[in-house]
Amino acid sequence: AHEMVEPRSPLPRLSIAFYTVATTPDVVAPMILNALGSKGGRVGYISNLLNADLREEMAIFESLVKKGKNITWVGFTNHNGTASDALARYTSFCVAHKPDAMWFGDGLGPSIVTGLLSAAPHTKLALRGWGATGLQAIKAGKVIGTADRSQFEEEFWPTVALYMAAVHHYNAPFEFQLNVYSVTTATVKGFIKNPDQWGATSYI
Numbered sequence: 001a002h003e004m005v006e007p008r009s010p011l012p013r014l015s016i017a018f019y020t021v022a023t024t025p026d027v028v029a030p031m032i033l034n035a036l037g038s039k040g041g042r043v044g045y046i047s048n049l050l051n052a053d054l055r056e057e058m059a060i061f062e063s064l065v066k067k068g069k070n071i072t073w074v075g076f077t078n079h080n081g082t083a084s085d086a087l088a089r090y091t092s093f094c095v096a097h098k099p100d101a102m103w104f105g106d107g108l109g110p111s112i113v114t115g116l117l118s119a120a121p122h123t124k125l126a127l128r129g130w131g132a133t134g135l136q137a138i139k140a141g142k143v144i145g146t147a148d149r150s151q152f153e154e155e156f157w158p159t160v161a162l163y164m165a166a167v168h169h170y171n172a173p174f175e176f177q178l179n180v181y182s183v184t185t186a187t188v189k190g191f192i193k194n195p196d197q198w199g200a201t202s203y204i
Contacts, residue, residue: 022057022060023180024057024105024128024147024148024180025057025058025060025061025064026060026064026180027147027180027181027182028061028103028105028126028128028145028147028182029061029064029065029068030064031126031144031145031147031182031184032065032101032103032124032126032144033065033068033069033071035101035124035126035144036068036071036100036101036124038069038070039070040068040069040070040071040072041070041071041072041099041100041101042071042072042073042074042097042098042099042100042101043065043068043071043072043073043074043099043100043101043102043103044073044074044075044076044077044093044094044097044099044101044102044103045058045061045062045075045076045077045102045103045105046076046077046078046079046086046089046090046093046102046103046104046105047076047078047079047104047105047106047128048078048079048080048081048086048106048108049076049078050078050080050081051106054105054106057105058076058105061103061105062076074097074098074099075097077089077090077092077093079108081108083108083111083112083115086104086108086109086112087112087115087116087119090102090104090116090119090120091119091120094119094120094123099120099123100122100123100124101123101124101125101126101144102120102123102124102125102126103125103126103127103128104116104125104126104127104128105128106128106129107128107129107131107148109127109128109129109131109134109146110127110128110129110130110131110132110133110134110135110137110146111131111133111134113125113127113131113133113134113137113142113143114133114137117137117142117143124144125142125143125144126143126144126145126146126147127143127145127146128146128147128148129146129148130146130148130183130195134146135183135188135191135192138183138184138185138188139185139188139189139192141185144184144185145182145183145184145185145188146182146183147180147181147182147183148180148181149179149180149181150179150180150181
């Protein structure tokens, strides 16, 4: 008797874990519009716009919030990726444009959230990412929410692809579309308790 073993492929196996650019602004725009309510208000955006995906996200976010009732889009500003520049740009933008709500659209926001709140204490702020300081600010009711890809899924699914290729010699490439999760003041306690597996979430 001979055991049948799938032969190893001489070709490299390429798998990809991805998310669509529209998913994060699709989550954050309703979060901000809901926080502003029917009264509406002035909405702006900040991120490190050297990243092509973030530039596209900003354009999608702008188009979505403009559909809200009584919304005025006051524009956007960018920073160079450092905390000091981000705080300076955010402060000057808020002083100049007086937004009622802002989305800090890259992952730097949670680490500098204390400075952001001090710079514009009356501006409703949405973040991106799962930094502990940002989550605590949401829990305290100082930030309306955050959204981002699941860090667990980003690491888990590529590992599955590597396992299938190395152990089972599976030749076909995998494509994994990652979920984008949102956390608000209503769901943050559950997320902090179990960020990898929790029930109180919305996702695309």
